[in-house]
Amino acid sequence: MFTANSSVLRKILLVWLLWLGMGPLYAGDNGLPAVTLIETRDFGVLAKQPGLTDKPLLLVFVADYCQYCKTLEEEVLKPMLRNRDYDALVTIRLFKIDDPSTVTDFNGETISPDQFAARYHAKVTPTAVMLDLKGREIAPRIIGIPNIEYYGAELDAAIEQALDRIRKSTRQPEPAKHHAGQ
Numbered sequence: 001m002f003t004a005n006s007s008v009l010r011k012i013l014l015v016w017l018l019w020l021g022m023g024p025l026y027a028g029d030n031g032l033p034a035v036t037l038i039e040t041r042d043f044g045v046l047a048k049q050p051g052l053t054d055k056p057l058l059l060v061f062v063a064d065y066c067q068y069c070k071t072l073e074e075e076v077l078k079p080m081l082r083n084r085d086y087d088a089l090v091t092i093r094l095f096k097i098d099d100p101s102t103v104t105d106f107n108g109e110t111i112s113p114d115q116f117a118a119r120y121h122a123k124v125t126p127t128a129v130m131l132d133l134k135g136r137e138i139a140p141r142i143i144g145i146p147n148i149e150y151y152g153a154e155l156d157a158a159i160e161q162a163l164d165r166i167r168k169s170t171r172q173p174e175p176a177k178h179h180a181g182q
Contacts, residue, residue: 035081037073040093041101044108047133054170056138056162057091057131058155061122063098068145069126076151090130090159097125106135128155130162138165 040046046057060077062069073094080086095116103116120129120137130139139158145151 033082035078037077037081037092037094039096039099041095041099042104043106043135044104046091046093047106047135052091052133054166055088055090056159056166057093057133058159059093059095059120059129059131061095061097061117061120061125061127061129063096063125065098066125071148072126072145072151075148076155080152080155089163095122097122106133128158130158132162132166132169138162 040059046052060069060072062073077092080090080092086092095113097113097117099113101113102110103113105111105116105119117123119135120127120141122129124143126145128142129137130141132138139161142151142154142158146154
């Protein structure tokens, strides 16, 4: 027995079902643009990419089983990727420690994922490290998520410190000034 009210309910149900089915067509994350975090296994190739020499690499060690890693990706890293201001400041990449694929390090050598993670003392996931394109740490690492509300500020501070180190290392010495008559 359908009445006028049931017709309205059917329309609401139809709209709701369409919305559920169409969800994947929209960007996701609360209607925000979709972004993809890139996993890297070949750091030799990454180090040679143009435009990356004047900014640090934020490398985040993650694992598929790590729920904190998922939280970090959704609440901090993806919003950073959506904010185009970060494009000029940092390159963001993930390294999955539970992926058994071999790794090519910054100098082109092939090593195991365990060796690569051990190099950066990434025993806990997530661990975020700031690297130059020679693979050297240039800011304090962040281990775990001490407080998700402040994590973005911690990353910003690490990015700024890493940028300062890169700027100082690439700064050319000023030529000595000669004074006339001396």
